[in-house]
Amino acid sequence: MGATSNICDYATEAPRITSSSSSISDVPYSRLTVQTSLSLPEMTPRIIELCKELFKNWSKQDDSCFHVETVSGGITNLLLKVSVKAESGDTESVTVRLYGPNTDYVINRERELHAIKYLSAAGFGAKLLAVFANGTVQSFINARTLVPADMRIPNLAAQIAKELHRFHQVxxxxxxxxxxxxxxxxxxxxxxxxxxxxGEKQKKYRTISFTEIHDELVELKELTGRLNSPVVYAHNDLLCGNIMANDEQGKLHFIDFEYGSYNYRGFDIGNHFNEYAGYDCDYSLYPGKDEQYHFFKHYLQPDKPHMVSVKDLEALYVETNAYMLASHIFWALWALIQAKMSPIDFDYLEYFFLRYNEFKKQKGGCLSLAQSFLQGS
Incomplete structure (x- = not known):
């Protein structure tokens, strides 16, 4: 964690966000907006102005004391690290998170901000320090972001499973x-x-059968409903980019809870397994049964993984791989909306077909597995 624990003590009495969510009423708020389309040099003065407005102990600092750099830029958010050198010579850092343009069409921001307070109290993610018109300011986490290959390392997979078990208790x-x-x-x-x-996008879009998709959804909802997956507070987007590791301390951090909600345990795990495919979407990297069982053992009984019964492993295997199908449809439909709404240079329409085709490829085997399990139980 960066050296930011005292920042809220000096926060300005900024205007409060006009929301019924009590979880965000006790942090500073600014009406300033920072355009994500700007280059970093163009964006920097606006970021400095924002930080000076939000944090009283930074308000009189010269602009030259601030350093702004890009931490990551995904297809939804832009993360910036803002560091400020104090007169004492110490440096404080925060993370400024800019929401991607038009992401409110697919993300419930009030739901996200409501949850952050409680997740932070439970030791997850960065501390919410402030909110502004199109983003948040959070404490800086001193850790590296995982890459897809990390999630296949047995020790790390076990750590992620244990942390997900703890996350699901919040x-x-x-x-x-x-x-x-x-x-x-x-x-x-x-x-x-x-x-x-x-015209080309519209032509490609018209090849999609939404009647077929609706029928698939109804069938999948009915089948997964019979599996009685426990309802937990789920991350719902646990890809490698949302997991950070401090290798020296041996500590993992889950970040970015914008898709978090109460949801089915099987969906959260199945969605995580889909992310083994990495940024290249190589679904041949989806974990096999042995890898999944290794994960399940540490998820179900973090302190005694060797004590998990075969029956419990089989049940979670069926549950996870049925909900894995729902993950593909969820992100396929998400991608269609992004294809229309997002100005980001990413082929969302192609991503829809990638995810939906993978759903159809995996559907037969996963549904047969679930139906056989239900008949035998």
Whole structure:
């Protein structure tokens, strides 16, 4: 964790966010917006202005004391590290997270901010320090971001499983209703009525059968509902880019809870396994049964993984691989909406076909596995 624990003590009495969410009413708020389309040199003065407004102990610092650098730039958010050198010579750092343009179409920001307070109290992610018009300021985590190959390392996989078990124990006040099918059907409604100005995109979009997708959703919802997957507070986007490791301390950090919600345990694990494919989406890297069992043992009984029964391993294997299918459809429909709304240079339309085709490829085997399990139980 960066040296930022005292920053909130000096925060300005900034305007409070106009929201019913009590979890964000006690942090500074600014109405400033920082355009993600700007280059880093163009963005830097605006970031400095923002930080000076939000944090009183930085308000009189000369601009030359600030250093702004890019931490990462994904296809949803832009993360910046802001470091400030104090008169004492010490350096304080925070992370400024800029929301991607139009991401509110697919992300419930109020739900995210509501959960951060409780997740932070439980030791997950960075501490929320401030909120502004199109992003947040959080404490800086001194750790490296994992790469896809890391998730296959047995010791790291065991650590991730244990941390996910702990994550799933967190209680977030409010409704405990699982959001998977609510979110998927909302995505479906938005994705099925799009129109693209680009003729080639529109032509490709028209090849999609939304009647077929709807039938797939109904069938999958009915089948997974019979598996009785426990409802937990789930991360829902546990790819390598959202896991950080401090190798010296042997500590993992889960970050970015923007898709977090109460959801089915099987979805969170199945979605994580899909991310073994990495940024190249090589789904041949999806973990085999032995790798999955290794993960399950440390997830189900973190302190005594060798004590997990074969019956419990088999049940979680079926559950996870059924919900893995839901993960593919979730992100496929998400991609269609992004293809229309996002200005980011990424082929979201192609990504839809990649995920939906993988769903169809895996569907037969996973559904047969689930049906056989249900018949035998």
């Amino acid at each position: 209680e977030i006040p409010g409704s405990k209703e699982p959001q998977l099918w609510n979110d998927i059907f909302k995505f479906y409604e938005k994705a099925s009525v799009l129109e693209f100005v680009d």
